[in-house]
Amino acid sequence: MWQNATIHYFCNVDFQEFITQGEKKYLPNLSVDMVIIGFHEDKLKCLLLQINEKWLLPGGYILRTESIESATVRILRERTGLPDPHFKFLSVFGGPDRKFTKEWQHFLKSHNLPFKEDSWINDRFVTLAHYSLVDFEKTNPVVGNLDEAFAWFNLDELPNMWMDHKEIVLAAKERLKNDIQKEQVTYNLLPTEFTMPQLHQLHQTILDENLDRSRFQKKMLASGAFERLQKLKKDSPGRNPYKYRVKKS
Known part of the structure; x- marks a missing residue:
């Protein structure tokens, strides 16, 4: 694992507004998750973010005023610092029990914030997963308002992750194997x-x-x-x- 020591702390007031008013700004029940893959020291590595003791994929919510593609590009630019990042649609992940209630409850409690069962973030979320191939040396990862740190992990040595995020990473790994036998995409790495x-x-x-x-x-x-x-x-x-x-x- 290669890790950047950057730590970001969010403002409780801003986060409380996100929890209570977020569904007015973002589409509820729908998100975008990114498997960002780099190639470093002859290893494929995936960019992950840390919240408490678990890791998750870079992702975000879709503004009510933007398209899915625009949201994907925005999230990638925010997370990688790349002006024109590569990305491909991977799959839809949306099992009937796909909720992050336990993770959110633990996170809010650890930051002395109130937890409400009926909050929009505790509902079932369907995610539109994409994968992105990036030049490791030119990528400048950025943590968001909730993340504590970021790190690159070998695809064969993934840490403890949120919900189905490990499944999404492994799906991207297999998809990449298939894609490079059909088209030239690896030069992005x-x-x-x-x-x-x-x-x-x-x-x-x-x-x-x-x-x-x-x-x-x-x-x-x-x-x-x-x-x-x-x-x-x-x-x-x-x-x-x-x-x-x-x-x-």
């Missing part, structure tokens, strides 16, 4: 300029299997999606692989 060995290692990590390097490179180049850059001279001896970037449409 790399810097703007990257080498074929980097792309090769990334695909091996996602698929969790060894891929023949020569065949992989031929396949990638045959896709026509990448532009090879001019090789730069270097002072030290040794291999100097070409760098590539995604062709501009």
Whole structure:
């Protein structure tokens, strides 16, 4: 786990207004959750937020005045600091018992705030889950009004999470495996300029299997999606692989 030590404290007055008046501003019973995935030290990592002793996905509520897509873009920009973040719709999660009453009760009690059973946040919530592939080094996570900290976790080493959030992360992991065999999306996890060995290692990590390097490179180049850059001279001896970037449409 790689963790940023940033801690954010919310204003009790603002939060009480959110609890009591939030359903006038946001669509009740509907939310957006984001599985934000980065690639760091040859590992796929997921950005999570901490509330008390549990972790949850970055997400948010949908303003009554905005579309689902606009809400998704807004939430991603707020959480990652990226101006034009990648994202894809994953699935709808909305089991009949999908409520966070126990989590909210514990949270409010720990911050000396009143808990009301009939609050809109204690109702059943259906979430529209998306996944987003980001450049780890360019992502600047930001905690919200409720979160205490954020951290990147390996997808294979997830912590104790709220409700069905772990299920959502694992669904995104499997979806990514399928998606990269149909379309080029993995470059979103790399810097703007990257080498074929980097792309090769990334695909091996996602698929969790060894891929023949020569065949992989031929396949990638045959896709026509990448532009090879001019090789730069270097002072030290040794291999100097070409760098590539995604062709501009």
